[in-house]
Amino acid sequence: MRLDRESRRYALWIRFVATAGALLIRTLGRTWRITTEGPDPFGPRDRPLVGALWHEGLLVAAYRWRRMGLVVPVSQSRDGELIAGVLRELGFAESPRGSSSRGGTSLLRTMIRMTRAGSVFAVLPDGPRGPARQVKPGVIALAIATGAHVVPVGVAARRAHRFRSWDRALLPLPFTRVHCVYGSPLAVPKNAENIDELEAELTAALNCVTEAAERTLIHGSPETAGERS
Numbered sequence: 001m002r003l004d005r006e007s008r009r010y011a012l013w014i015r016f017v018a019t020a021g022a023l024l025i026r027t028l029g030r031t032w033r034i035t036t037e038g039p040d041p042f043g044p045r046d047r048p049l050v051g052a053l054w055h056e057g058l059l060v061a062a063y064r065w066r067r068m069g070l071v072v073p074v075s076q077s078r079d080g081e082l083i084a085g086v087l088r089e090l091g092f093a094e095s096p097r098g099s100s101s102r103g104g105t106s107l108l109r110t111m112i113r114m115t116r117a118g119s120v121f122a123v124l125p126d127g128p129r130g131p132a133r134q135v136k137p138g139v140i141a142l143a144i145a146t147g148a149h150v151v152p153v154g155v156a157a158r159r160a161h162r163f164r165s166w167d168r169a170l171l172p173l174p175f176t177r178v179h180c181v182y183g184s185p186l187a188v189p190k191n192a193e194n195i196d197e198l199e200a201e202l203t204a205a206l207n208c209v210t211e212a213a214e215r216t217l218i219h220g221s222p223e224t225a226g227e228r229s
Helices: 002-029 055-064 078-089 104-116 138-146 195-219
Strands: 033-037 049-053 121-123 149-157 160-162 170-172 177-182
Touching: 002 055, 002 078, 033 195, 049 055, 049 138, 049 195, 055 078, 055 149, 055 170, 055 177, 104 121, 104 138, 121 138, 138 149, 138 195, 149 170, 149 195, 177 195
Parallel strands: 033 177, 049 121, 049 149
Antiparallel strands: 149 177, 160 170
16 A cells, blocks of 8 residues: 555656646747758658657757657656656657667567557667767667668757756757757668668768757858747
């Protein structure tokens, strides 16, 4: 009985903190001036799609792509429980749980099944614990199994706080400009065996779009940039 009470109390605490966290992100995000560059990959498409973003951009992504029903896999840790709750409050689909170190194989099977059923994933390929900006095998394995194109996404903010976490998470300050860059889709051949090369290619592409977003904020907006908040 005591365990049941503690479980209920913990669930209520998670729900409260997740609701508060989502409210904070929505409130802060409404002050950002968001621009985008490149074709929006989340519109109509003729094949499966996976969006990939460095873990440091999670807070920007949580606001920018809210209410779209995207699926974000989340670790099985307590921090993951909270992140999943915040994403759910922001209009993301229910997060499958697992990581490269625990539940990874089961998570990949779930992601393959959901992708084939039409779900669109947004993944943080250097998560859940890093190293930062280093792609792990899961996203490439998903693309090989499903034929999904992987679209690298980069984000940057003109004025932001950087947390002292392993990913140096980015928190744009109120009323600052945030720029998002969509890169060219990476086509991963079925039965591909050069996994290391594909991971290196995606790593380079993610660094490229992230640096492009940073350059735009320094040197000015390209003519192709569009506004959306």
